[in-house]
Amino acid sequence: MKSKTIVAVFMLMVFWGQQGLSDRIVDMESEPANLESNKHCFSCHGERFYTFENEFSGSIERKAMNPNFIYNPDEFYQGVHRHFSCTDCHSPDYETFPHNAELRLDMMFSCMDCHGGDDTYAQYNFDLIQDEFYKSVHADRHFETFDCWSCHDPHSYRLMTRDNFRTAEIVSYHNQTCTECHQNPDKYQLVMDGEMPLLEDIHSFLPNYNLHFNAVRCIECHTSPQDTMWVAHNILPKEMAVKNCVECHSTNTLLMSSLYRYQAVENRSERGFFNAIILNDAYVIGANRNQFLNIASLVILGMVLLAMIGHIILRIIK
């Protein structure tokens, strides 16, 4: 009885601990603080075409916007920095057009400039994430061209795992972060000059590529998850990637400590299956065996053995 109480108290502590993880800092409900003032920048950087008055000729010119410089206002206002003005991160001199060419030499802020050593964001483990990032293949090989912004689009980065998104939505968002570059030579070759291998070809060892890539994230196989970190950031060299099917297709599936840890606490519904919460989204062969069937098969095996022993004894007596 006593040990059960201890277990119950421990579970509650874990539950509260995890609940605390989803305390958002940014107010996601109210109107964005700089909605009006950002409209000026979005009038050009939210559109495929822009117009401006030519000072010399006095005429109105219509031009195509560089597609890499177009941002979706809806995505911007769903992101973590939704209350920002464009000029909080960019020089206020961008208000004038044509922009001063020297502005492009400005140093950009890094995440750590604003978040490093700030206790307000302690729950996000910025310092640990930075350490892990430095160890990753990307930072290790391409320090000059690869930084936090390479994955965290400054104009749309949002928190998914801490909100109530379905697993499928989390998978799709996370994988997009990787495929936006790994399936796009224009972005990939911005990091390094070299051919971009095709993801389908690399992962041909998986029997059903699309099914798997819609059900698990790249980081499930390409990082080793850490307890203190909500999202693993150390992308390991390809030789260390998970190739063994049993890592997921078994009762102690790695999915429970990575992808399904976000839900493992909230939707604790046992239903007699191993790793039952996965069943909300997928049936993973080997990971979702039914406990009752397991017990039943043991009982049947025992009865068969008994019958055999009885049979042997009867034969000996005879």
Ligand code: HEC
């Ligand atoms: C009249 C249209 C227009 C407006 C308004 C405008 N921009 Fe631009 N912006 C452009 C164009 C076109 C470019 C492409 C490069 C160029 O022509 O300077 C650009 C380029 C940029 C760049 C990239 C510079 C580089 O080459 O690295 C930044 C950053 C930028 N704009 C920020 C802003 C911000 C912030 C605002 C609002 C305060 C703003 N822009 C308002 C048209 C505009």
Ligand code: HEC
């Ligand atoms: C949280 C900070 C932040 C905010 C807010 C922000 N930007 Fe940026 N922006 C950046 C960073 C950092 C880069 C450089 C990205 C990189 O290095 O990949 C950038 C790049 C750009 C570029 C040039 C892209 C390039 O590849 O050189 C444009 C244009 C731009 N921002 C426009 C805007 C506009 C318009 C807004 C407001 C709607 C805005 N930014 C708001 C941080 C921000």
Ligand code: HEC
């Ligand atoms: C110019 C300063 C600045 C930069 C650069 C910056 N942030 Fe922030 N960030 C903030 C501020 C300020 C807030 C709080 C905004 C609010 O409360 O509306 C914030 C909020 C956040 C949050 C909390 C969201 C929540 O609801 O709890 C996360 C996560 C975050 N930023 C991640 C990043 C990452 C990752 C980077 C780099 C890729 C980055 N930030 C770069 C200033 C910055």
Ligand code: HEC
């Ligand atoms: C290879 C891609 C990649 C790089 C590089 C990267 N991140 Fe992330 N990061 C992600 C993804 C994907 C998420 C998950 C966002 C979500 O679903 O909430 C994330 C989440 C985060 C979070 C939120 C974690 C939480 O507990 O909710 C922080 C903070 C963060 N990153 C900071 C950084 C910093 C700082 C750097 C650079 C030192 C960095 N990231 C570099 C992909 C990356």
Ligand code: HEC
């Ligand atoms: C089921 C596990 C698994 C998943 C999910 C997975 N990978 Fe892999 N990946 C591997 C393995 C194993 C290798 C090594 C293959 C080899 O060397 O034959 C690999 C290799 C790679 C390589 C190295 C390519 C090369 O040869 O240079 C890249 C890049 C890569 N994966 C990116 C991704 C991205 C991006 C995603 C998500 C869209 C992803 N992977 C999802 C297991 C996985």
Ligand code: HEC
């Ligand atoms: C902005 C572009 C970009 C983004 C975003 C990006 N990568 Fe990469 N990644 C690269 C490039 C370029 C290389 C090749 C590095 C090399 O071989 O020098 C690479 C290499 C890799 C490798 C192969 C490592 C090896 O040993 O050869 C893996 C695995 C990988 N990335 C996984 C991921 C995952 C997972 C994500 C998302 C969380 C991601 N990448 C996001 C550009 C990117």
Ligand code: HEC
């Ligand atoms: C990172 C975890 C992971 C790894 C590694 C993994 N799988 Fe899977 N696999 C899954 C998940 C999750 C599903 C369930 C997808 C669904 O039902 O949506 C699945 C589904 C399947 C299916 C069922 C397809 C169907 O039509 O229902 C087969 C077969 C399969 N995997 C074979 C393999 C083989 C063979 C390997 C090793 C080469 C492997 N898997 C490696 C996670 C993994």
